[in-house]
Amino acid sequence: MTGSHKPESGSDKPDFDPDFRARLHALLAWRRDVRRFRREPLPPGTIERLVGLAHLAPSVGLSQPWRFVLVETPARRAAVRANFVRCNAAALAAQAPERARHYARLKLAGLDAAPCQLAVFADRATAQGHGLGRHTMPQTLDYSAVMAAHTLWLAARAEGVGMGWVSILDPAAVCAALEVPGEWHFIGYFCLGYAETADTVPALETAGWEERRPPQEFLIRR
Amino acid sequence: MTGSHKPESGSDKPDFDPDFRARLHALLAWRRDVRRFRREPLPPGTIERLVGLAHLAPSVGLSQPWRFVLVETPARRAAVRANFVRCNAAALAAQAPERARHYARLKLAGLDAAPCQLAVFADRATAQGHGLGRHTMPQTLDYSAVMAAHTLWLAARAEGVGMGWVSILDPAAVCAALEVPGEWHFIGYFCLGYAETADTVPALETAGWEERRPPQEFLIRR
Numbered sequence: 001m002t003g004s005h006k007p008e009s010g011s012d013k014p015d016f017d018p019d020f021r022a023r024l025h026a027l028l029a030w031r032r033d034v035r036r037f038r039r040e041p042l043p044p045g046t047i048e049r050l051v052g053l054a055h056l057a058p059s060v061g062l063s064q065p066w067r068f069v070l071v072e073t074p075a076r077r078a079a080v081r082a083n084f085v086r087c088n089a090a091a092l093a094a095q096a097p098e099r100a101r102h103y104a105r106l107k108l109a110g111l112d113a114a115p116c117q118l119a120v121f122a123d124r125a126t127a128q129g130h131g132l133g134r135h136t137m138p139q140t141l142d143y144s145a146v147m148a149a150h151t152l153w154l155a156a157r158a159e160g161v162g163m164g165w166v167s168i169l170d171p172a173a174v175c176a177a178l179e180v181p182g183e184w185h186f187i188g189y190f191c192l193g194y195a196e197t198a199d200t201v202p203a204l205e206t207a208g209w210e211e212r213r214p215p216q217e218f219l220i221r222r
Numbered sequence: 223m224t225g226s227h228k229p230e231s232g233s234d235k236p237d238f239d240p241d242f243r244a245r246l247h248a249l250l251a252w253r254r255d256v257r258r259f260r261r262e263p264l265p266p267g268t269i270e271r272l273v274g275l276a277h278l279a280p281s282v283g284l285s286q287p288w289r290f291v292l293v294e295t296p297a298r299r300a301a302v303r304a305n306f307v308r309c310n311a312a313a314l315a316a317q318a319p320e321r322a323r324h325y326a327r328l329k330l331a332g333l334d335a336a337p338c339q340l341a342v343f344a345d346r347a348t349a350q351g352h353g354l355g356r357h358t359m360p361q362t363l364d365y366s367a368v369m370a371a372h373t374l375w376l377a378a379r380a381e382g383v384g385m386g387w388v389s390i391l392d393p394a395a396v397c398a399a400l401e402v403p404g405e406w407h408f409i410g411y412f413c414l415g416y417a418e419t420a421d422t423v424p425a426l427e428t429a430g431w432e433e434r435r436p437p438q439e440f441l442i443r444r
Contacts, residue, residue: 013420014248016380024246024380026236028278028373048441055437056250058375060389062424062432068441076444091357099352108355119444129432130321133330133389135313140389142361143368143409150369151250153280154376158238158246167282167355167362178444187365198235202284210284210351215274219290222298222341222400 027158029200034162037113037193042161047116047192050161054152059144063129066148067121069178071189079177080119080169080189081111087168106207110164114191119174120149125183145187152190162195249380251422256384257329259415263337264383269414272383276374281366285351288370289343291400293411301399302341302391302411303333309390328429332386336413341396342371347405367409374412384417 051068059065071077088108095103111117122145124138134140153163171186204210273290281287293299310330317325333339344367346360356362375385393408426432 052437062426204284215277
């Protein structure tokens with residue numbers, strides 16, 4: 001697949017062969033936005049290891065703006081859950097009636113069962129990186145934190161750990177509940193744990209909410 | 223590493239074993255923001271295959287808001303390059319004098335050598351997904367497109383193809399140069415090609431611009 005180009009220079013470069021690529025593609029296909037978790041906890045050290053791997057994500061100007069908050073105390077988890085319930089009701093009300101009936105049946109959060117809950121933020125005030133690459137596009141700090149969360153997601157799935165992104169939340173309420181610094185911008189709230197099932201089909205497609213469309217529809221030439 | 227939990231249900235589930243995980247971690251470590259490319263073109267079909275894999279990224283509400291624009295015509299490439307030069311000069315002026323000298327030496331774009339150039343957008347007006355999950359956080363559409371770009375990055379590296387993110391651009395100028403629909407939000411401009419060198423150390427660290435900090439500095443508990 002890589003053609004007959006000359007090899008890169010660089011010592012100890014790993015060999016990413018066709019077998020690895022096939023399994024990487026399987027990882028991408030089997031990664032799911034998990035909503036149904038078993039309650040058993042992750043083994044000690046799991047989340048710390050996954051956060052360490054997330055640290056290998058790209059970041060604008062090497063700013064590493066990602067901030068991970070492991071949410072452990074019952075009161076804070078309850079505050080996030082209550083905020084989800086409130087926002088979910090508002091989202092339900094915003095849907096067309098026939099869609100709203102469908103929406104109400106979707107189980108949209110694993111907040112009650114997931115043993116591990118992680119909030120991700122971007123520190124928009126970080127001095128690290130000395131501003132490089134973000135002068136015209138400051139949102140690249142947020143994007144860097146998104147890629148760290150996505151890296152964690154893939155690394156988790158490779159360990160058999162499922163992850164789900166909860167976005168039906170009011171960012172200000174989450175920041176308040178978790179008492180994070182004011183310059184931290186909320187990116188997402190993630191549930192982690194062992195998934196009840198494994199699948200290559202998104203739950204929203206199985207539930208009839210939406211279908212995936214083929215890649216060629218999303219590539220144009222200029 | 224996955225502990226002694228019960229296996230997930232689900233047929234044909236691939237086995238992500240320790241060997242695969244080790245190679246996945248190597249992929250994360252060897253992925254780089256490539257700036258120095260060889261000029262040889264990518265084999266036909268490469269970018270279409272990589273865009274297809276990017277399509278496996280998560281998206282809010284299964285909205286698939288990512289839009290890929292393969293930039294091929296010399297006039298459009300020249301317009302993007304001119305915009306980069308302008309923005310880079312402004313960014314240089316914004317740095318402290320001692321930093322600016324350093325900055326001027328950094329080679330910040332592979333725009334002249336990279337044989338393949340790809341702009342990524344998020345379609346903020348897409349009806350796909352029926353608004354699910356983005357009521358309180360509409361920026362999750364942008365984040366979905368970021369994860370598609372990141373997926374493409376990893377899939378490219380696994381094929382020996384390097385990628386670099388150019389963010390020193392004025393989004394409005396890029397949208398104008400590429401004549402994309404007004405509701406498409408610019409995420410990033412990416413250079414792809416075979417890298418001159420392979421490395422586990424970010425170029426900005428090698429150049430003395432910034433150092434990476436350890437993961438434990440970025441994980442707190444609440």
